[in-house]
Amino acid sequence: MKGILRFTIAMLAVPFVCGTAFVIGYVTLVALTIPQLPPWAQKSVTDWMLDIPQHSESADNGSRPPSSAAGISAVRWAEYVGSESSVHGVPMKGPIQHWSTWYDKPLLGCVFHDPSYESHSGVDLPVNEGTPIYTTIAGQVVWAAENGPWGNLVVVENDGYQVWLAHLSSVEVSEGDVLEYGDLIGLSGNTGNSTGGHLHYGIKHRTEAGSFVWLDPRAYFTEDEIIPIGCSD
Ligand SMILES: [Zn+2]
Known part of the structure; x- marks a missing residue:
């Protein structure tokens, strides 16, 4: 009886442990990548990772020359x-x-x-x-x-x-x-x-x-x- 309980707990823990490891690994990988990006891209990737609301593509975020309405x-x-x-x-x-x-x-x-x-x-x-x-x-x-x-x-x-x-x-x-x-x-x-x-x-x-x-x-x-x-x- 004790063996079955231990086995069930272990089986339930596996996806939790794997999921946590995956998230930690993923975040670490992205975090290591940021310093290697060009300076203009670093801020928006950090914002994206920390889930900070961003401006749309057409907004002037200072990283490009002023955009003009075209057509x-x-x-x-x-x-x-x-x-x-x-x-x-x-x-x-x-x-x-x-x-x-x-x-x-x-x-x-x-x-x-x-x-x-x-x-x-x-x-x-x-x-x-x-x-x-x-x-x-x-x-x-x-x-x-x-x-x-x-x-x-x-x-x-x-x-x-x-x-x-x-x-x-x-x-x-x-x-x-x-x-x-x-x-x-x-x-x-x-x-x-x-x-x-x-x-x-x-x-x-x-x-x-x-x-x-x-x-x-x-x-x-x-x-x-x-x-x-x-x-x-
Ligand atoms: Zn022409």
């Missing part, structure tokens, strides 16, 4: 109206470099509604990173930051028109700045949804109905201002 709808109309609101010309000045070759004028790659690129909302100007980019409209800067697929984006607005300059490597203006025609806005790059150094140049126009349309930038510069090389992708 086309994040760029709003500022209702800015200034003199000289006409859009014209190309947003860079020759000579420009693409790969190892210099050209006296900007190159025109993929175009607006290119058959091979149908949902395209502007034109692409292939150019090496770091080339100065200038606004093709005088007006107010309404966006000057990273913006998802656009990468680093600058948008300049005047009287219902917005000029969009995307995939920049650096932004040289700030939101709210009022620019003259041809002012430097940043340097070309390869940021966002981009597979090679180029500038995306779009012109957005607000319609009477309160909606908007993308205009074909080719209608705002002349053929002799660019060298067409076609869309390769």
